[in-house]
Amino acid sequence: MADDAATQAPPLVSVLIPAFNHERFVQRCLDSVLEDAYPTKELIIIDDGSTDATGERIADWVATHCMELPIEYVRRQNRGIAATLNELVARASGEFLRPGASDDYLLPGGLDAQVRYLLAHPCKGAVIGDSVVVDRDGNKLHDSGMCGLHGANKELYRSDDGIRRAIISQWAIGGPVALIRKSALDTVDRWSEGLRIEDWDLFLRLAARDALGFIDVGVCAYRLHDSNLSKTRHAATRMVNLDESRHVALRRAGLFGEPYRTLLRAQSHYIGAKISFLQRRLCPLLLHLAAYLWLVVVSKARPTTTHPDGGAP
Structure with a gap:
């Protein structure tokens, strides 16, 4: 008699693509879903009110x-990235969800590697991988988005403690690299609508429950091009994004036990220092830096405590 595990169909993966004004890149994104050999998948796409030819493509x-x-x-008409992701999830039938982006594309084998991880780690609600970084023409810029773009220490991501510290203190997730168990979103809610940088908020909530894992595998190509680069270079946009991140850090600190709660408070001051630097305000900059350094020192003296909800840290 054949072994049941060997004959069982792989779980369904819902690949979710929110698309907006990426007429040049969207076909490569969609082609990559077909090119990945994972056999049991569905594709759900929402054009979030594109004003170019993305919808026609x-x-x-x-x-x-x-x-x-x-x-x-x-x-449909534009509703923003978080609302679009939440609608994609509502339409999905898969056990696992693979959010993408219409200017990036999947790398072959990534879905299989991430599904295998979640099947082997049923306590994890999501797993992140790495990305390669390419330019607008698909030429490789970095072998690792985490290291090449953000200077991340991947060793941190090999333990729950390290993941919490990395997610809090050095956001280094380059591109759409997560596979999420759909049931996990019932526990931590979905993407917070109204946020411009919605993924850090979600991953903080997952990390607070030790629900986030990592595999050192390139699972997508993250594309740098004029539109996303201009967002990071424009000072006013950077300040808005940083201010939002500071409020997210303060709002989510209560989800964590110590020392992570104090580290998130420290991070809010570090972000405040960045805002003050962009505003060229010396006194607030120095005050935020002093508070940041003090709280980092305090965090090292904090004993590890349980989560506020009673779960293990």
Whole structure:
């Protein structure tokens, strides 16, 4: 008699693509879903009110490939990235969710590697991988988004304690690199609508429950191009994003036990120092830096405590 585990169909993965004004890149994104050999998947796409030819490019691609895998495609007015991701999740049937981005693309084998991790670690609600970084023409810029773009120490991501510290103090997730157990979103809620940088907020909530794992595998190509680079270079946009991040840090600190709660408070001051630097305000800059350094020292003296909800840290 054949072994049940060997004959059981792989779990369904819902690949979720929020698309907006990426007419040049979206076909490569969609092609990559077909190119990945993982056998049990569906593709759900929402065009979030694109004003270029993105919608037409997607419609042509869907018409060509609709017999090759289950596809659902929706076009509607713009509602923003978090609302679009939440709608994609609501439409998904898969046990596992793979959020993407219409200017990036999946790397072959990434889905299988992440599914295998979550099957082997049933206590984890999500797993993140690494990315390669490419330019607008697909030329490789970095072998590792985590290291090449953010200077991350991947060793931190090999333990729950390290993941919490890394997510809090050095956000180094380059591109859409997560596979999420759909049931995990029932525990920590979904993406917080109204946020511009919605992924840090979600991953903080997952890390607070030790629900986040890591595999050192490149699972997507993260594309740097004029639109996303301009967001990081524009000072006013950077200040808005930083201010939002500071409020997220303060709001989510209560989810953590010590010393992570104090580290998040420290991080809020570090972000405040960045804002003050961009504003060229010396006194607030020095005050934020002093508070940051003090809280980092205090965190090292804090005994490890349980989560406020009673779970293990």
